[in-house]
Amino acid sequence: MNAAEIARHSRAGVAVEVVPETGSTNADLMERAAALDAPLLLVAEHQTAGRGRAGRSWLSAPGDSLTFSLAWKFDAPLQQLAGMPLAVGVALADALAACGVQVQLKWPNDVLKDGSKLAGVLIETQSGAGGIWAVIGIGMNLRMPDEMEARIGRTVAAAPWLAQMDRDQLMATLLDSLAAALAEFSRSGFGAFSARWNRLHAWQGRTVAVLDRGATLYEGLAAGVDDSGRLLLDCAEGRMTVLAGDVSLRTREA
Template sequence: MTDILSPERIAGFCRPAAQQVAVKIVDETGSTNADLLAALPRLTTPTLLIARTQTAGRGRAGRSWLSEAGKSLTFSLAWKFNAPVQSLIGLPLAVGVAIAEALAMFNVSVRLKWPNDVLYQGRKLAGVLIESASAGHVPHEASWAVIGIGINMTVNEQLAAQIGRPVASIPWLAELDQDMLMATLLNALSDALVQFEHEGLGAFTQRWNALHAYTGQAVVILDRGQVLQEGVAVGVDGIGRFVLDTASGRTAIMAGDVSLRVKEN
């Protein structure tokens, strides 16, 4: 991995929507999401926080996100929306599309797994954790989203064993100019967040479904390890629910503490 990761170089590669973002880099922290959530009362502009090493990374539903310095990208983006928190439903899907479209610029073809995973060759390449908070004196007028993203690049056997589930590894990503890679991701995310605020999830559902990893496959939806639903995966609807065809008809699942798995024969 290049040792640069320079705020100035990243900003130099940014398009207009991303140029408003303050870029900060720290050598080590517990969680970039936790840091930005704590800083929200003081933020006056969208802020990207990148950690070279993250020691207490968090995933969805309280899970840990394990990573090693120089072998993954771990960062969070705090973004203010002129809309209430409730309007951010479906934002993880838009973020997944943005990540996929950014990686495609480096000829990395990924697929999306509902509600917030990015897969490469069937294994998890990236995860997204979004935490939101009301902003301003009148809570319903505006909101902040802190978008945490972890992207695996080089995963050795020891780290894979710690993670305990299949994870993707694309070692050559770590050899790219990391400032260029980070700016490409920031450009895609910034453009997507502007579009999401103005057009909503509807601008992303067709793009997400085109990238869906499991269209037409038999899947199960698990809630705390118990089967909640099973059927054939269709995709997502206009409000971000996962749609599947079951024995009793078509149904839609709203994201919560649920997991999607391919059904074993």
């Protein structure tokens, strides 16, 4: 990919850097956040130490995925940034729909295609003078060779149609959608996204378990999210809300 071409195709006005290889684009931007004075998109052709939530690894092969991070500054306190991963999911879904790929969203940070994971979001923050830098890391599968799926150890999704697109234009489309969503999130919070997220909710009405380190904390029917991004769960005792934190979600059949 070419940074100048991505910037040329984009309307976001965000600086773009492309590197052939790095350990983690999130780690790189977290190290640089204190010195940044404007948003920055960092794209890696290949990541050797990509990370997901709760310290999980994100495995990818050169040319078969998109791995990138966007650093964005917020003036709001950290507690007002709750729901940002879900807003990012909506932005990704909008961009992919514009490219002809329909997806759904799984709480709190996964993009699903045909029921399997296509993309994941990892957001890390760093407080500094004048605000908080959020580093939004995204890994998205384009092709999924059998040997890579075997290494991952579960069924995952791919989007071969996207793999045939011009990569610079695809990256610019994703950047524009993310930049617009983050600006809207900064103005209005997750409440501006909750209805859209709920329309894309993959597990609406299904029985799910909320897990913490493999132990089931709660079980009930998934009923979408509220305006803060909390999962709504209809349990035997009534409706409850679940904060994301480090918990994960599974359907009963899983």
